[in-house]
Amino acid sequence: MTLLFLFLGLGALTLVAGALTLFVLYFFRDPDRQAEVQEKAVLTPADGRVLGTWTLEGGENPLGTRAVKVSVFMSLFNVHVNRIPAKGRIAKISYRPGAFFAANLDKASEKNEQNAVFLETQDGNTIVFVQIAGLIARRIACWVREGEEVQAGQRFGLIRFGSRLDVYLPEGSRVAVQPGCNVQAGKTILGYLP
Numbered sequence: 425m426t427l428l429f430l431f432l433g434l435g436a437l438t439l440v441a442g443a444l445t446l447f448v449l450y451f452f453r454d455p456d457r458q459a460e461v462q463e464k465a466v467l468t469p470a471d472g473r474v475l476g477t478w479t480l481e482g483g484e485n486p487l488g489t490r491a492v493k494v495s496v497f498m499s500l501f502n503v504h505v506n507r508i509p510a511k512g513r514i515a516k517i518s519y520r521p522g523a524f525f526a527a528n529l530d531k532a533s534e535k536n537e538q539n540a541v542f543l544e545t546q547d548g549n550t551i552v553f554v555q556i557a558g559l560i561a562r563r564i565a566c567w568v569r570e571g572e573e574v575q576a577g578q579r580f581g582l583i584r585f586g587s588r589l590d591v592y593l594p595e596g597s598r599v600a601v602q603p604g605c606n607v608q609a610g611k612t613i614l615g616y617l618p
Contacts, residue, residue: 466591467576565581593614597615
């Protein structure tokens, strides 16, 4: 569109379309990252800011038992390619349609469109990471399949235009991040498995 507006001599529209083109190129960037994996370490699957960490006493979470939850909010300015948090096998993928509340609100975890990926690690633990669409994000892409063997830091999906990832770790896991800290997918250690 930018080139068409330029060709037609529509200066103002060329500037607007050019700015939008640059933003889309910036948004869909996908930098190469090498994961430095420590034993029992869980990497964050998303770039962004940690919204919070919670110890969940009941079984009302994707793991179905006591668990630790860490939420990462991705703004429009973060890299939106998601990465696998630990080496293992994809046991299950569960998509659920839903609403599109702002992803930084707690109710987004319960009500928004989401895609849950269940990962069985080599030592028998299960980690669940949930891609959650936000107010602007209306498309979740997941590039892994059930039964697939995956590596820590491997790309597995994308959520377009601002969203959230919730990570559920088994009981006894130690969280290594604090609310408010900025994290990078496939690089920052989110926590350690028991």
